[in-house]
Amino acid sequence: MKFADRWPPVPAGILIGISMLLAFAVAGRGIGASGAMTRFVAWVQHGLFPIATEQSVYFGKYFADGAHPLNDYVSFLVAGLLVGSFVAAWLAGELRVEVLRGPRSSVAYRLVLALGGGVLAGFSARLARGCTSGQGLVGGAELSVGAWVFLMCIFAGGWMGAWFVRKQWI
Amino acid sequence: MDMILPLAKTGAISSSMNLWLALPIGFIFGFALFHAGFTDSRRIAWAFYFKDVGVPVVMFSAIATGMLGLWGMSLIGVIDISLVYMLPTYLLPMAIGGLIFGLGMVIGGYCPGTAAASIATGKVDAMVFIVGFLIGSMVFADFFPVWGDFYNSDYMGAFRLDQWLGIGLGPTVLIIVLIAVGGTLTMRFVQNKVWPSTEEDPQKDRITKMQGALIAVAVVIGIVFAFFPTESFIDDSVEVPYYIIEKTTVSQAVSDTLPLVTVAASGNDA
Numbered sequence: 196m197k198f199a200d201r202w203p204p205v206p207a208g209i210l211i212g213i214s215m216l217l218a219f220a221v222a223g224r225g226i227g228a229s230g231a232m233t234r235f236v237a238w239v240q241h242g243l244f245p246i247a248t249e250q251s252v253y254f255g256k257y258f259a260d261g262a263h264p265l266n267d268y269v270s271f272l273v274a275g276l277l278v279g280s281f282v283a284a285w286l287a288g289e290l291r292v293e294v295l296r297g298p299r300s301s302v303a304y305r306l307v308l309a310l311g312g313g314v315l316a317g318f319s320a321r322l323a324r325g326c327t328s329g330q331g332l333v334g335g336a337e338l339s340v341g342a343w344v345f346l347m348c349i350f351a352g353g354w355m356g357a358w359f360v361r362k363q364w365i
Numbered sequence: 366m367d368m369i370l371p372l373a374k375t376g377a378i379s380s381s382m383n384l385w386l387a388l389p390i391g392f393i394f395g396f397a398l399f400h401a402g403f404t405d406s407r408r409i410a411w412a413f414y415f416k417d418v419g420v421p422v423v424m425f426s427a428i429a430t431g432m433l434g435l436w437g438m439s440l441i442g443v444i445d446i447s448l449v450y451m452l453p454t455y456l457l458p459m460a461i462g463g464l465i466f467g468l469g470m471v472i473g474g475y476c477p478g479t480a481a482a483s484i485a486t487g488k489v490d491a492m493v494f495i496v497g498f499l500i501g502s503m504v505f506a507d508f509f510p511v512w513g514d515f516y517n518s519d520y521m522g523a524f525r526l527d528q529w530l531g532i533g534l535g536p537t538v539l540i541i542v543l544i545a546v547g548g549t550l551t552m553r554f555v556q557n558k559v560w561p562s563t564e565e566d567p568q569k570d571r572i573t574k575m576q577g578a579l580i581a582v583a584v585v586i587g588i589v590f591a592f593f594p595t596e597s598f599i600d601d602s603v604e605v606p607y608y609i610i611e612k613t614t615v616s617q618a619v620s621d622t623l624p625l626v627t628v629a630a631s632g633n634d635a
Contacts, residue, residue: 204422205576207401211423212430214394219435221378221386223371224450226394228478229498233506236499240507252513253506271384273481275391276398280482283399292487295406295474309406309490312473313480313497314504315465320477321505322516323462324455327476328394332424334452336431338525338537341454345463350413350421352467357413360472364410 201287215333222268225336227329228276229320230269237264269329297364308363370444395482404483406474406490413471415559418552425545426579433586436538436598440590446599451523458516473497527595534598535590542587546580 201207218226237257241248241264249258257264284290296305320326323345325334331349334342369375373383401423402408412420438444470476473494475483480498483491505512527537566572595601 201402202400203572203576204401204419205426205579207397208423208426209430209579210397211394211401211427212434214390214397215427215431216434216438217390217393218387219431219449220370220438220444221372221390222383223374223448225431225452226390228476228481229502232477232495232498233502236503237506239499240503251506251509253509266384268384268387271387272391272394275388275393276395276478276481277391277485278388279392279395279397280399280404281395281485282392283396284404284486287399289399290487292489294489295483296490297407305490306493309473309475309493310497312469312471312475313494313499314469314501315497316469316473316476316494317498317501317503318505319462319465319469319501320498321502322512323459323466325452326466326478327424327470328478330452330459332427332431335424335428336435337449337451337523338432338527338534338541339452339454340521340524340526340529341456341459342452343526344454344456345459345466346424348460348463349467349470352464352469353413353471354467355464356468356471357410360410361414363472364407364474365414365416 211332212336215336218272224268225329225333226272227269227325227333228273229317229326229329230267231265231273232317233321234264234267234270297362299365300363305363308360368443368445370438371448374448375445394478395485398479398482399486403479404486404488404491406483406488406494409476409479410471410474415552415555418549418556421552422549425549429542429545429583432538432541433583433590436534436590437586439598440593447603454521454524455517455519456521457519469501528601533591533593534595535593539587539591542583546584549580 202210215226218224234257237248237254240254241258248254254264281290294302294305296302316326320330323330325331325345327349330342331346335346369377372378373380378386398404402417402419403423408417409420411417435444435446435449439446466476473480475491475494477495477498480491480494484495509516525534525537526541527534530537
């Protein structure tokens with residue numbers, strides 16, 4: 196089996212749920228990844244255009260009272276996430292520099308779509324105030340109506356777009 | 366009764382200790398993402414073709430675990446649920462955001478957490494995806510005045526499914542567990558119809574039994590929850606000052622009209 200070193204989906208999902216529960220119990224909030232990305236981009240932009248970024252209506256709050264945008268819960272969480280994934284892949288012998296794509300996809304086609312999909316996901320994660328984990332999984336566990344609508348719309352959007360990019364994957 | 370959880374909000378640990386403890390929590394998250402197969406963009410995208418429905422099954426399992434654990438901790442009285450940050454609902458922005466996000470996922474093959482985890486395993490397409498993700502976030506932030514009003518529209522407070530359905534929280538939890546189980550079985554069925562498996566997995570029976578046992582435990586806990594009234598899980602009559610509404614200066618007029626503290630019980634009129 197190709198993914199023999201991976202776990203079956205139910206126990207893997209339960210472990211993700213346990214990490215969420217630990218965040219609830221320790222921090223009183225959920226897990227998430229997109230917040231750290233936003234803070235990272237605020238930090239990079241601040242390095243280039245400090246005054247404009249501090250006056251930005253959206254980024255400005257990350258710099259209030261001289262705060263550092265990366266000094267936040269979500270940044271520590273993502274730092275741990277990177278190490279955790281690295282260790283898991285290392286133990287499974289799957290650390291490999293490669294471009295993952297379907298059998299009919301060229302490397303260039305895959306990377307262009309990866310960039311475009313990233314732009315769409317980055318924009319919409321801000322619009323929805325979170326991504327799959329921070330908004331979808333955590334909000335789903337909290338029984339938030341908005342989170343469940345978000346989750347269902349993710350799959351609706353994915354199925355709508357699937358036909359157009361099928362050469363990339365299958 | 367003194368509840369000690371959540372540790373950082375009851376003062377049991379300092380805020381800097383809370384930050385450091387995010388590292389092992391993130392470690393577990395990243396470790397699990399790898400073993401869920403989420404560091405492989407193909408597996409994520411295949412969910413949208415029913416070629417590999419592992420992604421929704423993992424998501425159902427994670428939500429069920431988090432949900433049963435969170436409300437279970439509240440039920441037995443170890444966590445002060447009023448101190449847990451409940452995500453507020455902005456219905457239309459979240460619906461539109463979800464549609465675009467789903468498009469981004471099937472085109473890009475990742476979401477931010479999975480892409481970060483995949484970068485740590487050396488995948489170049491994940492690195493490119495994250496570059497795009499950062500650009501998309503930057504566009505949203507730098508042109509925020511353009512869509513700021515829409516972003517803050519359709520606000521409903523921390524509005525829960527049980528309030529929307531007008532039934533108890535316990536039965537709602539059971540319904541979600543049953544939807545997760547039904548959704549998992551349906552998707553497996555569709556996958557086997559559309560993409561019949563050609564190779565025999567010798568461990569298949571053992572894995573099926575193990576997963577079935579875990580699912581059975583979740584259903585039993587859900588049935589127990591269904592017998593408890595909503596008040597056993599959360600006191601909706603108390604105004605909770607922890608619903609953090611993101612402020613905006615550009616559409617100050619909008620945010621000024623938004624209540625900073627919302628009584629969740631007022632949300633029945635969906």
